[in-house]
Amino acid sequence: MALQDELTKIKTDALTQIAAAADLNALNDIRVQVLGKKGSLTGVLRGMKDLTPEERPKVGSFANTVRDALTEAIEKRHAALSAQALQAKLAQETIDVTLPGRPVHRGTMHVLDQVMEDVESLFMGMGYQVVDGPEVETEHYNFEMLNVPKDHPARDMQDTFYITPDVLLRSQTSPVQARTLEKHDFSQGPLKMISPGRVYRRDTDDATHSHQFHQIEGLVIDKHITMGDLKGTLEVLARHVFGPDRKIRLRPSYFPFTEPSVEVDVSWGSKTGSDDVTSKDNGWVEVLGAGMVHPNVLKSAGVDADVYGGFAFGLGPDRFAMLKYDIEDIRNFYLNDQRFLTQFQQEGE
Numbered sequence: 001m002a003l004q005d006e007l008t009k010i011k012t013d014a015l016t017q018i019a020a021a022a023d024l025n026a027l028n029d030i031r032v033q034v035l036g037k038k039g040s041l042t043g044v045l046r047g048m049k050d051l052t053p054e055e056r057p058k059v060g061s062f063a064n065t066v067r068d069a070l071t072e073a074i075e076k077r078h079a080a081l082s083a084q085a086l087q088a089k090l091a092q093e094t095i096d097v098t099l100p101g102r103p104v105h106r107g108t109m110h111v112l113d114q115v116m117e118d119v120e121s122l123f124m125g126m127g128y129q130v131v132d133g134p135e136v137e138t139e140h141y142n143f144e145m146l147n148v149p150k151d152h153p154a155r156d157m158q159d160t161f162y163i164t165p166d167v168l169l170r171s172q173t174s175p176v177q178a179r180t181l182e183k184h185d186f187s188q189g190p191l192k193m194i195s196p197g198r199v200y201r202r203d204t205d206d207a208t209h210s211h212q213f214h215q216i217e218g219l220v221i222d223k224h225i226t227m228g229d230l231k232g233t234l235e236v237l238a239r240h241v242f243g244p245d246r247k248i249r250l251r252p253s254y255f256p257f258t259e260p261s262v263e264v265d266v267s268w269g270s271k272t273g274s275d276d277v278t279s280k281d282n283g284w285v286e287v288l289g290a291g292m293v294h295p296n297v298l299k300s301a302g303v304d305a306d307v308y309g310g311f312a313f314g315l316g317p318d319r320f321a322m323l324k325y326d327i328e329d330i331r332n333f334y335l336n337d338q339r340f341l342t343q344f345q346q347e348g349e
């Protein structure tokens with residue numbers, strides 16, 4: 001076939017293929033097959049060296065028009081296919097602005113924090129200061145300053161995590177009493193404080209025990225404080241937390257840092273069963289320990305026990321929350337299960 005005919009065939013075939021190219025990849029393949037280094041048109045142009053000098057310019061210029069025509073056709077098709085691809089992509093990525101948004105999960109205040117804040121604000125309203133103490137404590141403050149010398153059997157009441165023989169994880173918030181007493185300047189007025197915080201005991205976790213739980217310590221020291229002041233204060237507390245019609249009763253008990261010591265029960269409906277005050281069926285339920293501060297505690301802190309005295313109490317926010325909301329397992333507070341925690345959403349949260 002004469003070169004001219006060959007060129008014409010290449011051109012018509014290629015134009016048909018270009019028009020039919022389904023996408024940019026297919027179009028590029030055609031370009032390589034025709035115009036590439038090993039392409040059909042390039043092959044023909046290479047054959048021109050065998051032509052006579054008269055034929056060469058004619059065929060050459062014809063070949064150029066074929067190449068130009070094909071290049072132009074490819075460019076046009078390229079533009080058309082690109083626009084198509086863009087349209088397809090845009091159609092696929094359309095955003096449906098009417099779709100509902102993804103919910104943003106907001107946390108709720110932990111139920112124990114709620115109970116502690118509630119108790120704190122009650123006592124702040126009565127002029128108490130809120131004091132913080134260290135969770136890693138010395139046995140000096142955790143025990144000795146609280147009238148529990150070494151080897152005293154009262155140490156067995158609390159199974160304690162020791163870090164060294166002198167350093168421990170506090171087993172109660174009572175050491176904050178000693179720390180605050182030591183620093184208090186009675187010429188500035190009486191001492192009224194509460195101290196909420198975490199405490200630790202070597203207990204095996206079960207429904208009613210946790211190796212980590214919370215306490216709120218309370219301490220009032222002044223001249224002429226009586227057990228009546230203690231009872232009145234705890235009555236206000238019980239009514240504030242559990243309901244306005246609650247009564248409280250005091251039962252004798254023992255704590256090394258108070259004398260006399262009491263266990264405090266709150267009225268809980270009528271007796272339906274058990275004699276056990278840790279059960280609500282008793283008609284009363286035990287909620288906290290308290291007493292009149294032992295003179296030894298005052299003396300250890302450098303306070304004149306002949307002039308000053310007062311009361312102390314220690315309550316468990318975990319137990320308060322369990323009673324108030326009928327929670328049967330203390331471990332719920334520490335598992336961070338949203339299904340549990342979100343049940344205590346407060347208004348406005």
Ligand code: DAH
Pocket residue numbers: 171172173174217218255257258289290291311312313314315
């Ligand atoms: N610290 C005691 C405990 O953990 C609770 C307690 C009882 C604290 C009587 C007091 C108190 O301040 O007066 O068992």
